[in-house]
Amino acid sequence: MEKRTPQPVEDYMTANMILIFVNLLWIFIALWSFWGLGPVLILAAVLNHLISRIAVARRNRGIGWTAPKPDP
Template identity: 40%
Template sequence: MRDHELPDGMPDFFTAAITFAGINLMWIFFVIWVMYGMVPVLVLAVLINHFITRLEIRLNSQKA
């Protein structure tokens, strides 16, 4: 996922950003689970998955 237009000395923070997002999603899911139960967590997970899939399709169509 490295951008080829970036200078060589610039670090790639993609892995760190994905890890940070995953950790944040875990505690957010846990809080929602404690407050409202498992069904809203599953609905939110399905919505996030749907938006990620749509984003992937959109980005792939722009590359072509």
């Protein structure tokens, strides 16, 4: 059997970011057209909070830090 070295693959990060933007845009427009600006702002705030929590979790995992347990 021939041993082949893995070939580098294309970077699709830019394409994925554009598709995420387009999907969020049409979801926000659909929400805005049905229920107004309020639900759009709430969803945007929730998504922002979740992204921030993911960033904190990844940063903490990267440095090996665990949250202290609360005293009873």
